[in-house]
Amino acid sequence: MSPAIEIHNLLVTGTDRCRLDVADFRAEPGTLLALMGPNGAGKTTLLHACLGLATVARGTVRVLGTQVETLSAADRARLRRRIGYVPQILSARGELPLTVREVVAIGRTARAGCGRRLTREDWQTVDRWIDQLGLSSLAHHSFGEISGGEQRKTILARAMAQEPELLLLDEPTAHLDLGWRERIVETIDTLHSQTRLGVILVCHELEVLPVACRHVVLLNQGRVAANGTPESVLTSQSVSALYGARFQAVHQHGRHAVIPGGGAHD
Amino acid sequence: MPSSPAEVRMIDLLFWAPVMAGGALAGASSGMLGTFIVGMRIPFLGVCVAHAALAGAVFGSLAGLAGPQLLLPALAGAMVTSLSLGLLNPGHARLDDNTVLSALFSATMGLAFLGIGLHGRYGQSDHDVRSLLWGSLNFCRWRDVWLMLAATAALLIYVVAFFKELRAILFSRPLAEASGIRATAVWTGFLVLTAVTLTVNLQTVGGLMIYALINNPAAAAFQLVRGCRRALLWSAGLGAFSGLGGFLLAALTDLPSGAVIVLVSSALLGLATLLRHR
Numbered sequence: 001m002s003p004a005i006e007i008h009n010l011l012v013t014g015t016d017r018c019r020l021d022v023a024d025f026r027a028e029p030g031t032l033l034a035l036m037g038p039n040g041a042g043k044t045t046l047l048h049a050c051l052g053l054a055t056v057a058r059g060t061v062r063v064l065g066t067q068v069e070t071l072s073a074a075d076r077a078r079l080r081r082r083i084g085y086v087p088q089i090l091s092a093r094g095e096l097p098l099t100v101r102e103v104v105a106i107g108r109t110a111r112a113g114c115g116r117r118l119t120r121e122d123w124q125t126v127d128r129w130i131d132q133l134g135l136s137s138l139a140h141h142s143f144g145e146i147s148g149g150e151q152r153k154t155i156l157a158r159a160m161a162q163e164p165e166l167l168l169l170d171e172p173t174a175h176l177d178l179g180w181r182e183r184i185v186e187t188i189d190t191l192h193s194q195t196r197l198g199v200i201l202v203c204h205e206l207e208v209l210p211v212a213c214r215h216v217v218l219l220n221q222g223r224v225a226a227n228g229t230p231e232s233v234l235t236s237q238s239v240s241a242l243y244g245a246r247f248q249a250v251h252q253h254g255r256h257a258v259i260p261g262g263g264a265h266d
Numbered sequence: 267m268p269s270s271p272a273e274v275r276m277i278d279l280l281f282w283a284p285v286m287a288g289g290a291l292a293g294a295s296s297g298m299l300g301t302f303i304v305g306m307r308i309p310f311l312g313v314c315v316a317h318a319a320l321a322g323a324v325f326g327s328l329a330g331l332a333g334p335q336l337l338l339p340a341l342a343g344a345m346v347t348s349l350s351l352g353l354l355n356p357g358h359a360r361l362d363d364n365t366v367l368s369a370l371f372s373a374t375m376g377l378a379f380l381g382i383g384l385h386g387r388y389g390q391s392d393h394d395v396r397s398l399l400w401g402s403l404n405f406c407r408w409r410d411v412w413l414m415l416a417a418t419a420a421l422l423i424y425v426v427a428f429f430k431e432l433r434a435i436l437f438s439r440p441l442a443e444a445s446g447i448r449a450t451a452v453w454t455g456f457l458v459l460t461a462v463t464l465t466v467n468l469q470t471v472g473g474l475m476i477y478a479l480i481n482n483p484a485a486a487a488f489q490l491v492r493g494c495r496r497a498l499l500w501s502a503g504l505g506a507f508s509g510l511g512g513f514l515l516a517a518l519t520d521l522p523s524g525a526v527i528v529l530v531s532s533a534l535l536g537l538a539t540l541l542r543h544r
Binding site for chain 2: 051053073074077078079080081082083085087090093095096097098099102103105106107109110111112114115117118140141142143162
């Protein structure tokens, strides 16, 4: 079975803020891998390179066995249909009349084919994921009227309704309160254990890593700084050095956290 | 000669029937466009495309075209503007859609007024092109109505065929693109039909009324209903009501029809906002 993502000698120079220079990166199929690092480290750019949204200056990116950077526009669209993507920034157009059910149905749009209507089976898939993520009571509410956490779940349901072979989550808990953050982490954990879907999770906080995440790649200034288990990569020293402040990393029962100002030793 | 008041009313009705049909069609098609244009927060597109069409017509007129022949250069001007916006990749361009529209608007308006100025220099009449700016609903004839009906039908077929893609683009064009939807192609196709519909409507309702008929019915529909399909139907319905109701109200009160249509659509938006907040 080919790796979910395989990157060699990649150079992306398209954006001012972030230059991505990755010698080797590999995500095995079915694993939950966390991509961490400070702001501007290149995490989102790496996801964009996987989706064929970034201009690759050098190197190769293979996703689900397909080389991305040489694909035609039509083939790139075909590959993207196999990838569920939850972006960092959501649509802020609160006045839109789209319901939660309609937003989740966007996940079926590309799969159904251009110019074809969604079938009864498509809508059943949409309703199944709405139900699975606990959104049934909100299905006919406007997306703009529900809370930030519910919006995140809706976008996650949209990605899952796509029936993807790989899930790319870009800071799915950003701007959420502690309760919603934990609910989203549990949802990701459950989704992964139920589907064995390959998940790449971009996040800043150690608390967001689900129990199932046993592989962390640390990016810094566009390069891979560390690669391994959460306990080996996210030490007090590495986190303190990376973020330029004193932190103590705590690992307990498969979950992880940092305590500010807690010293530079495990 | 008509011999009874009933006969006079019938002749009046026959005379004004294409005007009423034109007003209702312009309102319905602009309302349909407005669902996506207002949803994408680019209501200025209507004015921008109208002025691009005007610039095209002005230079067509300078080249010796007149009357219905001006439709072709007007369409070309509108198309160039729509295609420029549609093919611009929001992921790569460092310009907001509204900034691009403002730049296109100022350029096309500059061209239009330059062309109008050149008419004077070469001693040509600019009457035909000036009427495009303000429109002339009261002079709408069946030939114009058939043209508007054809453009509205083409738009309706496109919206029905690509409804789910347009809905995804409305939610987020970058996310639609990242999900494997051919967002640029579908959106550009929609903008091309926007150019066609607005250019055909332009000679009847004028550039300024188009702006109101795109913005107000859609914004009112967004206040009143949930769901993209419902919003589309309500927006088209409120647009048609504004066009037809505004004309009838103007006829009853002997006021200028264009102004009354705009005011009716504005009143509908105000009423919808009040109803939502009750």
